[in-house]
Every structure is written in C-alpha cells, then in structure tokens.
Amino acid sequence: MAHPNPPRLFGLLLALLGAALAVGGIGLLRAGDSAYFLVVGLGAVAAGVLIALGRLLGAWAYGATLVVVVVWSLAEVGADLPELLPRVALPILIGVYVFSGRIRDRLA
Secondary structure, eight states, X not given: OOOSSOOHHHHHHHHHHHHHHHHHHHHHHHTTOOSHHHHHHHHHXXXXXXXXXXXXHHHHHHHHXXXXXXXXXXXXXXXXXXXXXXXXXXXXXXXXXXXXXXXXXXXX
C-alpha cells in the first residue's frame, strides 16, 4: 500500500531526468557509444515512477541504479578522482536525498 502523501513531484522530476538520459543514451548507442546513459536513464525512470506512486521499491530501484553508476564509472575511469567525481557526484547526492527522511519516510 502506498503512503498517503508520496513525494510525487520528486518522483516525476526523477522520471523526467531519467527519460532525458535514456533518450540521449539511445542516440549515443546508435553512434556506437556505450549503453551507460540508456541503462542509467531507464533505472531512473523506473525509480521515479515508483517513488511518485509512494512505493519503497522506488528507493531500492534508485539504489540499484546508483550501484550501476558507481561500478560502471569505476570500470571506465578507475579511481582517477577528477574523472570520477563528475560522473558520480550528482547521482550520489540524489541517492542521499532519496534515502533521507524527506523521501524514504514517505514511501511504503
């Protein structure tokens, strides 16, 4: 059962961000680039929709997407902090917010 006051706006914004990443990822994939943005975008869409619906599974879906972001980024650039930081900083900050009391407590 969903929480009576789910974070609908945040979930919608996360889903829109994910959709933009996925659409861009399709273009990059067609150009011969990696599927990174498509995969991460689809994960963010799924997480955003579930969060907007008030489902705790949305937080865990974002957590799984965050793991993909970090592992994929480490595989591509290693531990080179100037290369790694721009790839993981915003997704980690979003993850901190998702798992904070402001969002997670409003999910069931």
